[in-house]
Amino acid sequence: MVEGTDPDQELKKGNILINNQLIEAVGDFTYNADEVEIVDGKDCVALPGLINCHTHAAMTLLRGYADDMELMPWLEEKIWPREAKLNNESIYWGTMLANLEMIKSGTTTFADMYFFMDEVAQATLESGMRAVLARGLIGFNDNEGKNLQESCDFIRTWQGQGQGRISCMLGPHAPYTCPPEYLEKVIETAKDLQVGLHIHLAETQKEFT
Secondary structure, X not given: OOOOOOOOOOOOOOEEEEEOOEEEEEEOOOOOOOOOOOOOOXXXXXXXXXXXXXXXXXXXXXXXXXXXXXXXXXXXXXXHHHHOOOXXXXXXXXHHHHHHHHHHOOXXXXXXXXXXXXXXXXXHHHHOOEEEEEEEEOXXXXXXXXXXXXXXXXXXXXXXXXXXXXXXXXXXXXOOOOOHHHHHHHHHHHHHHOOOEOXXXXXXXXXXX
16 A cells, blocks of 8 residues: 655555445554455555646547647647537536546546536536536636636535535636736636636746747
8 A cells, every 4th residue: 555645655555444435444454354345455556546637628539639739729720619519418428538537547636627517527426536627717708707607606506516526616718818807807706715726827938938
């Protein structure tokens, strides 16, 4: 077993007690073999779950669609037109696929910014994953604040669901899609809701020049 993040720790033998899908105990403890189902992991290593700090989970559906391009042509010519054709059902199943792949690779938590976030949250809830979710916000087409209000409604609906597995943030997309005054409004809203921000920053060298 690997406990914590100390790179010099020695591997230890131990047990993990799971009850109703929740880990109740980890380490060297005794148990009654007649009262539990034993899964023998003597040739395996148990370690803390991996965390993916930035995802667009449903974009697993677009894997391989457009590669080896600079950011803005990639977005404007390939990704955004294709995303415009996605619907709530495709987002749900794309997120389910991503959750399956993350589970298989040992990832237990991910931070996601996208759209049709109710479907992302529902897929995450059903998969058993833990996630920090944010509806992507584009400031240039949100003059009346509709998208920001939808984000607030999403947070109020999903914050803490799944026995605390789902938490929420606000997701201003990037500095090139959210003007400064819009970012200021999002920041103030985040303070009011006591949530964090998920944003793209320093994606290309142009942001430094």
